[in-house]
Amino acid sequence: MAFDAVIEVRSVSKRFGGLQAVSNCSLEVERGSITGLIGPNGAGKSTLFNMVAGNFAPTSGQIIFDGQDITGLKPHELFKLGMLRTFQIAHEFSQMTALENLMMVPGDQPGESLSTLWFKPGKAAAREAEVRSKALDVIDFLKLGHVKNELAGNLSGGQKKLLELGRTMMVDAKIVLLDEVAAGVNKTLLNDLAANIERMNKELGYTFFVIEHDMDLIARLCDPVIVMAQGEVIAKGNMEELRANPMIVEAYFGGPVEAVR
Structure with a gap:
């Protein structure tokens, strides 16, 4: 079966003044997958995620969503196209x-x-x-x-996250961007949250793109996992493969990107 990408990031870079946050980055998110994006602090993953979500416009490069060039479109425009995002801090109407x-x-x-x-x-x-x-x-x-x-x-922090996940189910989402979904959630509710993400994926066909610091959650949910360091994508695979790769571990602890290559 041919690879069906719902998100394509093509040679995207982002500069903030003198800081090169993302450099010539390319990746794909397959339709029907739960794809993780991880990396050490300062790797550029949040900046890349924000560019996909429409919060930042790339300095250069293209972002393709469901075959359409969405480079520079705003979040409300992406919402209408079927891209939804949940946040590290839930945005409920209290x-x-x-x-x-x-x-x-x-x-x-x-x-x-x-x-x-x-x-x-x-x-x-x-x-x-x-x-x-x-x-x-x-x-x-x-x-x-x-x-x-x-x-x-x-509601509790975990219930608010479940509610935010529920809001993505109220429209025909082609992809859901999950931003630090584990933040502020106790272990019991986090298990419920993960189980619901799995059900939405397997039973309802939802595609997820996940940025997360909780590696156990990433290991449970995501395949593949994309690794960034120093503004670039340096590896892709399942979590078991990545954990067994000493060069990836080195990158997390500040090793040079050249060593990973």
Whole structure:
């Protein structure tokens, strides 16, 4: 079967003044995979991730998403194309319930238009019922039924991460970018979170691109794993292969990139 890339990073570089954060970097994320991106602090992985997510524009190079050149597009434009991102710190609407948070996600709802509410109230009500039904399905999938009517601001860190994962299920996401999903999550809820990511991937066909410091989580979820150091991609493989490679370990502890090559 031919390799089907949903994300292609082509010779991308990013410079901040005199700092070369990413240098001539290329990688691919295969459709249907859970692909990890790791590297030591200062490796450039967060900068690269932010360029894919639309937060930074590359200094040079191209980013292709589902066959379309998205270089320089903003996050809200990528959202409409089917690229969603979760954050290290969850971005919930704290004064709305968990269920209401999910119902806020789909765009262009008829109820957002005053004229539709006035002249086509049935259309707005039908769409709201459809969105609510989907949100309840997501709540059930994530096993969050016991907190669906709880204000999102009162949820635990792990529950907020699950809710944020649920928001990606409210639209037809072609890829979900997971940014430090383990941060601030206790081990029990982290196991639930990982299990749901696996289910979304295997049962629903979601593609994930993951940046993460928790190597045990990366080892559980990701294959392949891409390694960056000093602004460049230096290796790709499963976690078992990478852990057995002394040159990768050396790179993590400050060894020269030349040694890895």
